[in-house]
Each structure stands twice: as structure tokens, then as C-alpha cells.
Amino acid sequence: MRLCLLALVAVGLNGPKDAHAAKGEGYFGLRPARSAPATRVEVQQDESAFTLENGEPIAGFRLGDAPEGPLKNQAERMVRLIRDEFHRDASRVPIHILNASQMDRLTRQLGGHTGFRWEIYGMHYRGHIFIRPGLTILSDEVLLHELIHEMSARFAAESRGFSHLVEGLAQHYTSKILASELDKKATKRIYVRYREFAEVLESIVGGDRLRALFFAEKGDPLQELKMRVDQVRGNLLPAAAALEKDRFNDALRLLSAK
């Protein structure tokens, strides 16, 4: 089974200004394990329980059963937004709220590592979402981004390792919802170039079609997307491969080759 290890990273408050320049597009080294995963964690998709390798349980709740208070309001808003926008049900997704040290341990256990002064605020792994509160509450942006990973898990599973393509699309839809439904702006520094790629992709295949493919529940959506792109204009797979290597200009050129 392909591990789905995708995360949204944000630079710590004291992070260097040029962090993205120094580290490419902000992909922070938590990559899908190519061979044996570093963890033997066994997770059942239909359980909200998650246990670390050392046996330590990480408490969780399903999004639709969030505890009363601000968290419940936020959860209900997310379920509604995702239902309205993507016609998918996010209420069953298990959410685990972690502190910084738990997030750090989990990241290492799953074989990831973070760069200097980089902090992980959210992670999507095998149907579960792990999230760290911001200063006071969970960030709408991080929660949405990770939920979108879960709602688009089929696309990711068929994405042939093109994690930057997946991140760009996930953040593309995150920022759309933030802007149109929550009247907020996406964090400027997250996956900027990957998002740009997603925008060009959308202009080629059309908003409705791209959305239907990214949130498809069955089939091989990447293959369908490739057929559509290649028919209309470019050469999707080589473009996505260039994006994966952070060769942005090549990626955009290949996407619009014809």
C-alpha cells in the first residue's frame, strides 16, 4: 500500500525570511516511503484511534463529533464547506490534535524530518488528520488543507509519486475556499509555485472538470487528467515530473507545450 504522507508546513514565527528560497517550495522532507515504511503503525481507516509505535495512543475524534465549543463550530463549518464545494462528506474523518512535541515524534516515526526552524502544523496519514493548534485555535487553512487531502485521497493514490502536483492542487482548493467562503487569504508562502501550476492546469482543463477529477472517488483520475491535458495542449506527466524536481519553468512550459 502506498503511504500517503502529505503535510502542510509553515515557517515558525522566527523563521528565516528566505526559507522558501533556501528550501525550494517548502516541501520539507516528509516524503512517502519508497521502500519499507519506517513505521509499523497499523491503522484501520474506520477507527478514530491511532496508536504510536511505542503503543502510546493518540486521542482523536471524528470531525462530525467534535467537542462542544469553538472546535465544534469550526468542524461544522468545515463539513458544510466541503459538502457544498466538493460534494464529499468529511464528517467521518478522524482528527487528532497534537502538541509540538507529539507532532515532532510522530513525524520522525513516520520517517520524516523537518529542516531547520521548520514546523509542521498538519499532516494527513492513512485517512487520519493530525493537527497542531496555532496560537489559540486550529487554523482554518491547515484543517481545510488536510481535509482536502483526505477528500482527494483517490487522486493522491493514483498520482504516481507526483506529490508536488497533489500539494499544489490541495492548496489551490484550500485558498479558493478561504477566499470565497471564509473571506480569508491563504498563507502566501505555502506551496506558491505548486499552486501556480494548479492554476494553469485549471485554465487548460476547466474548473469543473479539474474539480471532478481531483475529488473523484474511483477510477484513475490522473490518467484521465493526462488524457485531457495532452489532448488540449501540453504534456502532463513530464510537466508533473519537472514540478516534482522544482523545475518550475520547465514544468509550466511542458504543461502548455503545444
Ligand SMILES: [Zn+2]
Ligand atoms: Zn499537503
